[in-house]
Structure formats: C-alpha cells, structure tokens
Amino acid sequence: MLNLPAFPAKFLIFVNKNTHTKNRFMKPRSLVDIGNYGKDDILRILKSAAKFKANPNRDYLQGKVCATLFFEPSTRTRLSFETAVNRLRGRIVGFSDAATSSSSKGESLKDTIMMVSNYTDLIIMRHHLEGSARYASEISPVPIINAGDGANQHPTQTLLDLFTIYETQGTLENLTITIVGDLKYGRAVHSLIQGLAHFRPTFHFVAPEELKIPDKYKQFCDKLAIRYREFSDFSPEAINSVDILYMTRVQRERFTDLMEYEKVKNVYVLHNDMLADSKPNLKVLHPLPRVKEISQDVDDNPKAYYFQQAKNGMFTRQAVICDLLGIEVE
Amino acid sequence: MKKELQVAALQNGTSIDHIPSDQVFKVVSLLQLDKLGNPITIGSNLTSKKMGKKGIIKIADKFFREDEINRIALVAPNVNLNIIKEYEVVDKKNVALPDTIIDIVKCNNPKCITNNEPMPTRFDVIDKEKVKLRCHYCEIRIEKEDIILK
C-alpha cells in the first residue's frame, strides 16, 4: 500500500549504523569503552596478560605495523603501548602530539583515520575530544584501541587495574575496594566501577564533598545490587576491612572554592602508619602519576603495588593488541 | 450551517494535524518537505478547540515510512497523522520516539567529537517517558528541556 520514496542519503547512514551496533554483541573488534567488554572478554584478556607477564618477548607481531596516534600528548601511556608493540616485534608509526600531525592543518579525524588505516594493521589513539575513538572505530577498517578520549574512557587503564587486582588477590570475585580522592571527575574510577561490576564487589567511596561520586554511578550500583558506602573522611574503617585501596589525585583545579581545597588537600593522603592494621592481602593501587596523595614512606611497604601496576599496563596492552588482531596467545 | 474548511481537503496523501503552532516549520524541516516536489499545504496559527492555536500540514501523494514520521517525535509527539485515499482516512499513525535519534539533536558537550567533526550525531533514547537522551559518542546525558535541535 505504502508508496516508498527514494531513500535520502541520511537514511542510508541510519541503516548502516544499525547493522554496525550488532557487532557490539560479537567478540569486540575495537576496544573503545570498558562497558562493551563483558565478563568473558575481561577474563580472556587477563589470562592472556598473565602469559605475557611470564614471557613478554614474543614475535606475534612480526610483519605487522601498529599506529600510535596521540592527538593529545601522554608520554606514559604512549611508551607503555609502544613497548608492548616492540616486545611483540611489531613496527610502529605515528605521532606524539597533534602539532606534528596533519590535524594541525585542519584535516578531519575521519581523513586521518582513513589514511593511517591504509598503512597499518591496528590504530592506538588518544584524543582530547570525547567520543573520538568510538567514531574512529565506526569508520576504520582496522581495529582501534582507545588510549583515552578526553574525560570519557581509557579502557586499557581499567584492564590493567583489573589484572593487578586479579594478580594480587587471586580472584576478582567478592572483593571490597576502597576508592579515595577525586570520585567526581576521575575517569579511571568510573571505569573501574564499571569493570568490577561483573564480579560482585563492595565499594567504599572516600571523597571530599565537592568531589563525591556522581549519582549516575550510585544508580548504576543500585541497579546491579552492588553494595557501597560513602565516607567523607579517610578513616581507619575505610582501610582496615578492605582488599584493595585505590588512591587517586585530588587536583586543585577541580575545586570551585579554593578554601575548600586547602581544607581537604591533606585529608586524602595515605601515610605508611595508616596501613598498620590493614588486612594482610591489602594492596595499594594508584593510576599514576601521583603527586602527594601517597606519601613516600608507603613506597617500601610490600602492600604498595602501584609501580608493579604500571608495569602490568604493558602486559595488559600486549594482551589487548593480540586479542583484537585475533592472535592466539600460547 | 456549512462549516468552512480551514485548509483544503486532500484527495490522496498524508495529513498531519494538531501540530503545535510554533513547531510547524520544524516539522517541515525534519520531514524534509522543502526537498519534495509534491503539492504541500501548510496552515499555521489556525484555531483549535483543543489547543487554541495549531498547525496543519497536508502533503499530496506522499506516504511516509515509520522512521521518517518518528523524526518529528521530539517536537510534535501528539499530532494526528492520517493517511488519506480518495478523501477518506484509511489509516491513522502515531508518532513514537525511536530508540535511536540520528542527526536531529545537537550534543550539548562542546568537547564531543560530533561538535568538532563533519558527522551525523546519534543519541540513544534512555527514557522514552521523560525523554532523556544519551550521546552515543561522548556518553553525556541530556534531559528533555536541554535538547537542542541541529
């Protein structure tokens, strides 16, 4: 009965995109967002990361070229990815900040991605614009790894956090995790909550009033029946009963009221004596860089695990790269 | 007493009645009527018992697909949309908010890729009742009163 008109171009895009979303339920082709990784995906990556930790130098990427496109500079993350590729004997092309890339000449992200995907087998990108990695994954014929898109996502950070928790606790199930510091803006914190959600965690959120965990994440926990408590001071109660103490930076620029910052800046700092009555299996993690929130005297405590955590980033990234390229890790 | 029609009757086509008067031209643009060659009658600021003032659009020999109709759900969710054949209403359609809204709404996050790259926007409707959207790219949530059309 209906007299169908010719499809305008916009609707053709609509149809294509719909088919694309179906891919989200298959084995992921790109790593954009930790929310797209189910429990099985996470465990598969962690198992493979453990194999790389036992033996990091392998020739799985022989003959392959990976791009590191850092539209926004991040030396720490870039070195971790590039070392991961190097230890797999892959080659790397790319740039370390937008000033040396063609985007400084006004080239669109799409054109840069299309050009680089002509040359490479995988693209690792960091960009200051939110959603840039998702968009790149929709247009790129090769897998995309999101190495941070503005304040939005940084999924390999989450996977390395999960790997470190798994490694130190022997499990991810039924753990109690205290998260301290900037819970409002902390991207690593939000993704960690999402990533751990598959494993029946209990959270203790310790933050100053101005940087409390947003309602969105409390609702997320409520919906999944995940237990949590909120603390406004960094009390022994939040340390002594838990398995993981995840510290983050409280940054001055996040405060609208600088008086408030002055009041709290020394409150959310971990000193070695505060760990005296903690559980034997407790480990202290931090996404790094740290400023003052973990005092130097903690570093020699065997419960301090943030430097090993950073090192685990490399093994986790080796695992992610191989997973996306369909390489079986022996 | 003979009642005078405010807008001429339609022989075949689609009639969209009870459009809020201030949204008539948005409906025109969302349905891309400006690109059609068909005869189109547009009435605005007509008197309506129900609404005070209303708009009405009649498009001759044009029948929309559901996803086209649903494009107007954000601006005019309560219209009466009738399919007319030989001056008779043969079908009535309801406008429904789709699960996904492509390239109609602007993202409110200035740091979103969609505001910095020539590309269509895309929003998932996370609450149809309260009309809450989430950007498919930057994941920001937008409440009904903050929705801006592109």
Ligand SMILES: [Zn+2]
């Ligand atoms: Zn957006």
